[in-house]
Amino acid sequence: MPRKCYLTCLLNSHPPIPLPHNIETIIGRSKLTKIKDQSCSRNQLSIKADCENCSVELKQLGLNPSGFDGFSMTKDAIYKVGHNTRIEVLLNNHVHLLKFDPPPVDHSKAEGKRKLEDMEPEQSSRKSMKMEGDSKPCDVKAAPESVWENVDSGELYIYTAKGVKSSEKIAAFDMDGTLITPKSGKVYPVDISDWKIAFPTVAQKLKEQIELGFKVIILSNQAPIGSGRVKIEDFKKKIENIVRKLDVPIQAYIATGKGFYRKPTTGMWKVLSEEKNDGLVIDMEKSFYCGDAAGRTANWAPGKKKDHSMADKLMAENLGLTFYTPEEFFLGHKLSDVLMKKPDFHPKQYTPEPFDQRLISSEKEILVLVGFPGSGKSFIAREIIKKSDNRYVSVCRDELGSWQKCASTATKFIQQGKSVIVDSTNPDRESRARWTALATELGVGSRCAKMAASLAHARHNNKYRELRKEKHLPVSDIVFHSYKNKFVEPSTKEGFKEVLTVKFTGTFENEEAEKMYKLHLLEK
Numbered sequence: 001m002p003r004k005c006y007l008t009c010l011l012n013s014h015p016p017i018p019l020p021h022n023i024e025t026i027i028g029r030s031k032l033t034k035i036k037d038q039s040c041s042r043n044q045l046s047i048k049a050d051c052e053n054c055s056v057e058l059k060q061l062g063l064n065p066s067g068f069d070g071f072s073m074t075k076d077a078i079y080k081v082g083h084n085t086r087i088e089v090l091l092n093n094h095v096h097l098l099k100f101d102p103p104p105v106d107h108s109k110a111e112g113k114r115k116l117e118d119m120e121p122e123q124s125s126r127k128s129m130k131m132e133g134d135s136k137p138c139d140v141k142a143a144p145e146s147v148w149e150n151v152d153s154g155e156l157y158i159y160t161a162k163g164v165k166s167s168e169k170i171a172a173f174d175m176d177g178t179l180i181t182p183k184s185g186k187v188y189p190v191d192i193s194d195w196k197i198a199f200p201t202v203a204q205k206l207k208e209q210i211e212l213g214f215k216v217i218i219l220s221n222q223a224p225i226g227s228g229r230v231k232i233e234d235f236k237k238k239i240e241n242i243v244r245k246l247d248v249p250i251q252a253y254i255a256t257g258k259g260f261y262r263k264p265t266t267g268m269w270k271v272l273s274e275e276k277n278d279g280l281v282i283d284m285e286k287s288f289y290c291g292d293a294a295g296r297t298a299n300w301a302p303g304k305k306k307d308h309s310m311a312d313k314l315m316a317e318n319l320g321l322t323f324y325t326p327e328e329f330f331l332g333h334k335l336s337d338v339l340m341k342k343p344d345f346h347p348k349q350y351t352p353e354p355f356d357q358r359l360i361s362s363e364k365e366i367l368v369l370v371g372f373p374g375s376g377k378s379f380i381a382r383e384i385i386k387k388s389d390n391r392y393v394s395v396c397r398d399e400l401g402s403w404q405k406c407a408s409t410a411t412k413f414i415q416q417g418k419s420v421i422v423d424s425t426n427p428d429r430e431s432r433a434r435w436t437a438l439a440t441e442l443g444v445g446s447r448c449a450k451m452a453a454s455l456a457h458a459r460h461n462n463k464y465r466e467l468r469k470e471k472h473l474p475v476s477d478i479v480f481h482s483y484k485n486k487f488v489e490p491s492t493k494e495g496f497k498e499v500l501t502v503k504f505t506g507t508f509e510n511e512e513a514e515k516m517y518k519l520h521l522l523e524k
């Protein structure tokens with residue numbers, strides 16, 4: 001029996017509309033569809049079914065947007081979709097399903113490929129730049145067996161499926177929300193088997209990348225393994241099942257901790273490029289990364305929640321890779337940049353300033369620092385001590401335990417002829433008044449030096465400090481916000497001779513440290 005195609009109404013308000021093979025059918029406001037809505041054109045949507053390949057071409061003809069699977073269409077652009085696609089004759093309204101009878105055996109295989117040429121012109125040219133070109137097979141051998149490797153005592157796990165081949169072109173994908181999504185419909189999977197393939201085109205598109213000569217990899221953050229909430233052995237089975245279901249040779253990188261392997265930092269890519277690609281140099285122009293943590297704002301598509309983070313987009317930015325959201329890559333959806341959040345701090349864009357000599361006074365004094373945790377107070381205190389040939393010493397509350405202990409230590413130092421730097425956050429007048437009062441009592445002057453670093457910059461510094469494993473207590477978001485809420489701009493009216501602003505000097509121990517500093521380190 002030849003296969004047929006129908007447009008069935010989700011609310012059963014009319015009988016299924018047959019869509020004959022290779023013949024354009026026009027759908028819109030009509031008796032047939034029972035749509036009376038004036039904003040729907042009589043010629044709203046052109047639909048052409050290919051019953052042999054189980055694919056359907058859609059074109060919006062009407063003025064107001066139509067949609068499919070929740071996404072808005074652009075007038076006159078052609079989209080290829082497949083069995084079970086949810087069509088909205090008017091975006092969010094008059095919902096229908098495309099059905100083939102008999103249905104394709106495997107939806108993901110039989111569904112129409114959303115070829116790049118079928119996408120809107122702007123998008124098509126952008127992608128073809130990355131995906132066309134030589135797809136010459138590499139000389140490297142395919143992995144003979146599937147293997148798991150454990151790097152850095154389980155900070156990173158790598159799964160190489162049988163058949164994986166190294167390549168200078170990498171097609172990299174995030175896993176959750178990109179290749180798979182919870183079957184339960186919850187935001188996070190309820191257990192290890194709570195997953196399904198996220199988009200019907202996933203397997204097909206991944207296979208296309210292999211045919212084009214790409215090595216397909218997954219880069220996934222899985223902190224619940226590091227915290228012990230998910231057992232690695234269970235998770236390994238999940239990955240193997242996903243790769244089996246997709247039937248594509250994939251290499252998966254799983255970052256289990258909070259360190260340099262975790263996106264948006266680039267540790268997983270470093271391992272790939274330095275150790276896991278058979279010595280082939282990766283072509284960063286041709287390679288790309290696709291993930292759903294893109295910082296999209298709420299309602300980026302009708303009814304969609306905002307993205308939980310920007311880790312995927314920022315990692316791509318850190319590496320200089322072309323980035324796609326899954327909806328762009330798998331569905332051909334076009335997304336305006338306006339709907340993408342921008343990071344609050346751009347580590348590459350800050351301008352370092354030279355050390356401010358005014359921070360060192362020829363007179364004995366108490367210099368009170370003010371600034372967010374992580375704003376660089378200890379850093380600048382060390383600089384002042386060094387540049388003043390140890391005429392200054394610092395008292396740090398984190399080290400001494402209380403302000404009272406700091407005050408008694410400061411008193412001793414002043415009596416020994418030293419100047420004292422107060423290295424604590426001092427956000428409000430009350431905390432600073434202790435020091436102006438002590439200076440008066442000891443007969444020395446006091447000045448204030450306020451760190452210029454914003455909250456976003458200080459959070460970045462704090463993450464940098466963590467990643468470099470510098471000795472420091474962890475700083476939570478609560479602590480940052482408590483500083484912000486308490487903060488009162490310091491002024492000479494409080495008794496300070498002078499209030500200086502300390503700009504960021506950006507002095508690094510070595511090139512490696514500077515490189516790390518200039519990456520996006522935070523997920524949002």
Ligand SMILES: Nc1ncnc2c1ncn2[C@@H]1O[C@H](COP(=O)(O)OP(=O)(O)OP(=O)(O)O)[C@@H](O)[C@H]1O
Binds near residue numbers: 372425470505
């Ligand atoms: N001018 C700078 N150049 C390079 N790195 C800096 C600079 N200032 C701060 N950093 C780095 O930022 C991180 C945080 O700085 P630091 O520990 O000095 O902050 P802090 O204000 O003393 O924090 P806290 O109040 O939490 O102790 C450190 O890793 C530090 O090396």
